[in-house]
Amino acid sequence: MTKDFSPVPTFDAMLLPTIKALQILDGSGTNEEIYEKVTQILNLSDEVLEILHGNSSRSEVEYRLGWSRTYLKKYGLLENSARGVWSLTSTSVNANDLDIKEIVKVVRESHKNNLTSVETSDEIVDYPETLEEISWHQQLHNILSTLEPSAFERLTQRLLRESGFIQVEVTGKSGDGGIDGVGIARINGFLSFHVLFQCKRYQKSVTSSQIRDFRGAMQGRTDKGLFLTTGTFTRNAIKEATRDGAPPIDLIDGEELVQRLKDLGLGVKIEMIESVEVDANWFKKL
CATH class of the missing domain: 3.40.1350.10 (Trna Endonuclease; Chain: A, domain 1)
Known part of the structure; x- marks a missing residue:
């Protein structure tokens, strides 16, 4: 079990602040707006916010906050649009009623067969965020x-x-x-x-x-x-x-x-992949 001694909050420690940030933003917000509110809620210093993730230009707080959003999305509390705007799936959710450990457990168990590592407060947790997006961002x-x-x-x-x-x-x-x-x-x-x-x-x-x-x-x-x-x-x-x-x-x-x-589209190519799904119920109506 690996301890995290970094002054940067772990992604699970930012789950509830992310919900609270979106509530302050009237239910929806961009990555930048969520980041600003979460850092205010947690009262993070500039020294902490300036810590970079590895050799990238992305801060460690931004990186871990990205995992927080993804966990909340997989748990069904958040959704995001193609324009990068995140929103609560329900405006009536009470952050104080949510169980952080339960969120992490449910999401982790639902993706046991597709894993990568992310740090939490007390161990290395395996979870498949959108690796493709992280990959092109980092590249x-x-x-x-x-x-x-x-x-x-x-x-x-x-x-x-x-x-x-x-x-x-x-x-x-x-x-x-x-x-x-x-x-x-x-x-x-x-x-x-x-x-x-x-x-x-x-x-x-x-x-x-x-x-x-x-x-x-x-x-x-x-x-x-x-x-x-x-x-x-x-x-x-x-x-x-x-x-x-x-x-x-x-x-x-x-x-x-x-x-x-x-x-x-400057230096970045986007390939659209066609997805075909058979509607078995349609044939039953024949």
Whole structure:
């Protein structure tokens, strides 16, 4: 039996906070919204949130929280849409009435023949999360982390163009305060505004001071910024990006980056597999 001495909460310790987070969010939420609420409920420090999962740019909290969502889905308490929005299957569920050990036991027993390892509070538990999804996420993260800085800047340029930006230029001048490029975002073909962006191929978490430095470089040049990284953002960095009275900065972390690349089909191919099911009841009506 292997003990977990990590300061990161185990996935089973985040089961009930995940339910409570969705209740706070009125029954549904994105991965990012659930992550923010769960970390607030558990009062996790930035030091804990910055711990990475292995050699990936995904944090250990995000990784384990992904298992929490999957267990709750397999248990029948959650469902998710193709757009990545998770929701409670019943709004009347009471988190205080749920038994964590029972959830883990039921899900584990229902998948004994298809196993992989996940850490819990007191042992290594075998369970088949969506390994295919984890695999492509991790593979894409690894590729992004090995790109040359200039290649990553070109990827960001392509990503913005595919997302509807026009006149996207990579500047990347040294001494330019971290400004890597500029583009024009268009809204419904009518409104447009200039955006300065910084793209950081980063394994660690972007801090609030880096956000402030970026905003300082934006001063007098635009009212909108975009900070894109293969890593993550600290809680204070997220707060700084949306601080009242300061020019707003949109943030895209590593997880959202790989998802957007997938949605746009940039370096990611999606194969649809046809499933054919025979309806025996239909023949009985003949």
